[in-house]
Structure formats: C-alpha cells, structure tokens
Amino acid sequence: MVIEALQSVLGKEKVILKEEAGKRIGNIFGKPEKMKVKALVLPTNTNDVSHILKICNEHKQAVIPMGGLSNVVYSALSDGSEIGISLEKMNQIEKIDTENRTATVQSGVILQQLQQALTASDLLFGLDLGSKGSCMIGGNIATNAGGLQAVKYGVMRNLVLGLQVVLPDGSIISDLNSVMKNNTGYDLKQLFIGSEGTLGIITKAILKLDTLAKEKSTAFLGLSEFKNASKILAQARSFFGDKLVSFEILWPEFYEIMTNERSGNKKPFTETYPLYAIMEVIDSNKLLDTFLEPFLENNELQNAVIGTSDQERKQIWGIREKVDHIMNEFDPVFLFDISLPVSEMENYHKVVRENLYSNFQQVHYSIYGHMGDGNLHLMLNCGDGNIEAKAQVEKIVYEPLKNIPSSISAEHGIGLSKKKWLSFSRSENEIALMKLIKKAIDPNNIMNPGKIF
Numbered sequence: 001m002v003i004e005a006l007q008s009v010l011g012k013e014k015v016i017l018k019e020e021a022g023k024r025i026g027n028i029f030g031k032p033e034k035m036k037v038k039a040l041v042l043p044t045n046t047n048d049v050s051h052i053l054k055i056c057n058e059h060k061q062a063v064i065p066m067g068g069l070s071n072v073v074y075s076a077l078s079d080g081s082e083i084g085i086s087l088e089k090m091n092q093i094e095k096i097d098t099e100n101r102t103a104t105v106q107s108g109v110i111l112q113q114l115q116q117a118l119t120a121s122d123l124l125f126g127l128d129l130g131s132k133g134s135c136m137i138g139g140n141i142a143t144n145a146g147g148l149q150a151v152k153y154g155v156m157r158n159l160v161l162g163l164q165v166v167l168p169d170g171s172i173i174s175d176l177n178s179v180m181k182n183n184t185g186y187d188l189k190q191l192f193i194g195s196e197g198t199l200g201i202i203t204k205a206i207l208k209l210d211t212l213a214k215e216k217s218t219a220f221l222g223l224s225e226f227k228n229a230s231k232i233l234a235q236a237r238s239f240f241g242d243k244l245v246s247f248e249i250l251w252p253e254f255y256e257i258m259t260n261e262r263s264g265n266k267k268p269f270t271e272t273y274p275l276y277a278i279m280e281v282i283d284s285n286k287l288l289d290t291f292l293e294p295f296l297e298n299n300e301l302q303n304a305v306i307g308t309s310d311q312e313r314k315q316i317w318g319i320r321e322k323v324d325h326i327m328n329e330f331d332p333v334f335l336f337d338i339s340l341p342v343s344e345m346e347n348y349h350k351v352v353r354e355n356l357y358s359n360f361q362q363v364h365y366s367i368y369g370h371m372g373d374g375n376l377h378l379m380l381n382c383g384d385g386n387i388e389a390k391a392q393v394e395k396i397v398y399e400p401l402k403n404i405p406s407s408i409s410a411e412h413g414i415g416l417s418k419k420k421w422l423s424f425s426r427s428e429n430e431i432a433l434m435k436l437i438k439k440a441i442d443p444n445n446i447m448n449p450g451k452i453f
C-alpha cells in the first residue's frame, strides 16, 4: 500500500523496489553488505521529500535517510522493514556566494565535489574526511562530522549557517538564514545537526566558507615520547595560531600496518620511533622548518620530513587516511572513536594496551587520531573476534573513560554500535530530554527508529 502510494505521487522511476535495491551496497565501511530495504526512494527535490515523509507517516512506515553510507556505526542500516530515502539525486551546489563566503548546497552533494568546486573561487569548505569521495553534506550534518582539519575549522556544527529540513509529517522547516548573528529564540538547526536521521531529513544547507590557503605544508614527525608530542602541539598552537590546521598522532602499531608492503604507502624514514605525528600548517611554509628546528636540536623531536608539494603531502596523508587497509588486514576490526583531554591520552593508552594484552592472547592493535582536537580512534582485532570478545574489548576501551572528561563518540555518532554505552557520556536526564524531543517531533517513531537510543 505504502509503496503504491509513493509510486503514484512520485512516479515509478523514483521508487526502487526491494529486489533492485538489494543489489546495492548498504554500508561502505568494513565488509560490504547488500542493502536490505522494503523499497528505496530517490527524491529529486524538497517537495518530493515532503510527500514521501507525509505518506510514510500516514502509513506509520519507518524510513532511513541515506547519504553516502560511509558511517561507521551502522546508523543507516536497515533490517528490511524500512524504506530507504537516498538523497543522492539532490546533488546540486545551488550557489557559491563569494562576497559573503557561503555555499548553498543540496544535501546529496558529495563533500569532495564541493571542495573541488570551491577552488576556482579561492574558497574552501573546512571539513575534510578520509571518506570525502563518498560522504554527502546531508550525512556530514546528520553525523556532525569532524575530521582532519577540526583544529582550525571546527566540526560541522561550526560550519552550518542555515538548514532546510523536512519533518516526519512532511512539513518543511526552512532555517536558511546565512547571517552569523541570529538571536531569535531556539537555534533549531542545531537540533538536527548530529541527530543521525532520527528527527527529520536535511534537504539543503547554507555552509560557512573560508579562504583557500595559498600554500600548505605537512610534516611527518618521529618522536621518542608522548610528552614531546604534547609540547610540540601546545607550542604550535601559539606559534602558528589559526594557521595550524591539523595535528594527528600515530602509535607505532598503526604506523607499521599503514606502511607495510600491502598498504600502498611509503615509509617517510628508514628509522623507527616509539611515536609519530603529522602536523599541517597553511601559508607558513618557511616557518615550519624554523618552528621544528629547536625541537630537533633539543632532542625533543627525533626526525621530521616536510612535504610541500601536493604529491609529497598526499604521500604523508596516505599513511593516516587510508584506514580501510586495516580492515583488509584483519577481520573483524572493532572501531572506536573517543574524546578525552590531551593530558589524559598517554595514561589512557597505557591502561587500554595493558588490559588488551592481559585479556587476549592475540591482539592486533592500532591507535591513532586527531590529537589536536582530543580525539583518538582505536581499531582492534582481538581473540577470535566473536560477540563475547567484542563486549570484552568495549569494556576495556570505555571503562577507563568513566573517571575523566570524555566521550564514547567524538565524531562518528551512536547509530546502533554504541547505543549500549550512551549512558557513559550522557546523563539519565539528558537521555530523557532527547527522547522527549524525539517524541514531540516524530510521535509515530518513523525516523530511523532504534538508532541512538
């Protein structure tokens, strides 16, 4: 019934039936799995989305908004009972406003497509992720994506000026105001940023742009201990100010896998070190050498390679970005994405490492992350990787966070994977308020049900 209703309003070409949709991939991270949906609809404009949600709401039909399907927490996973709504056809960059430095984009625009379109205007959108070739702006907003340049540009929450959203009853909320200052009651757009498709469908956004850097330089650092990485980061913040774009940390196990013979990456040095870091600055090529020199002289930095050309920088970033390689090396890999203060990182790492090795005979262990914004990723393959091993690993990773300022999800969201652990990071009252908001906006619980809580 619901499928016929959708077909009659949208036309048959926008409604892909179950069998055809089942030939598509449902999640691009990890092992590719086929999409399991009742049907997949492909709206081409906001009115289509409004009709779809109105019909589905009337039929109490659950739906899942879908972007590039690059999430890593099963937040767009369907069990076959839902209708998928893919925003892939809503992929127009509607306006690049060079004077006010904003872009108005439909939510199916792929991040890399936007980045490339902006270079002609000497402008830049500050979000950059390893998945930039597949993730979409709507998905980036719905997950409040962070990424490699959050030190300078912030996360998606800081980059969205206005939003257009369709609510489950089909009503369209257009908060497409691009002014920076707007104190007129609740900031409604923030409700939808990071909501993982549970409150409405994002159809359009006005994004804040920045000036494109004239030059970029990236240093790959070899270090003897964490406290030196921490000192270099702190001093880089004051030396470079807002020209510091990224500061990433790589523990040696991660570095070794990411530079092994199957990785496609080259080792920047022949020597090995107890720790590695990548830092990137803009419009300061000559200064990067000047900044690093005293650390090398004082033995606080063991080695450094600086890349200034696109090719050199790409080689350095390959070691950090192409983490899919780890999924090809080990199976299964449990992925974590935690936040904690830089001052807690070394001790946290030590505790987790010791606990993993004392609980499992076989551990493949990779830790790395966005040190500059207090965010670590762990990719762990332990024991025989079954459900019991997973539960044990989760406990080892999350328990030490209980007593420090932290989050169980820095940037990936909750989806299905982290639901069980939400109460580690949010209080009972906060979760109750979230549920109240969900119920008020989506009383029939059709929007991505079962995700987050």
Ligand SMILES: Cc1cc2nc3c(=O)[nH]c(=O)nc-3n(C[C@H](O)[C@H](O)[C@H](O)COP(=O)(O)OP(=O)(O)OC[C@H]3O[C@@H](n4cnc5c(N)ncnc54)[C@H](O)[C@@H]3O)c2cc1C
Binding pocket: 028, 029, 064, 065, 066, 067, 068, 069, 070, 071, 072, 075, 076, 087, 107, 128, 129, 130, 131, 134, 135, 136, 137, 138, 139, 140, 141, 142, 143, 144, 145, 146, 147, 148, 195, 196, 197, 198, 200, 201, 202, 203, 321, 323, 324, 411, 412, 448, 451
């Ligand atoms: C190699 C790799 C590297 C990555 N690196 C990073 C990183 O550095 N930082 C980071 O934050 N993430 C990272 N990710 C995770 C992922 O790319 C991000 O979460 C991304 O923002 C998801 O976008 P998407 O379009 O693929 O969304 P999807 O996976 O399609 O969907 C994600 C969630 O958003 C909802 N959604 C999608 N579109 C809409 C819409 N229009 N309206 C409402 N809800 C919607 C879905 O229902 C789902 O809940 C990485 C992933 C990979 C595979």
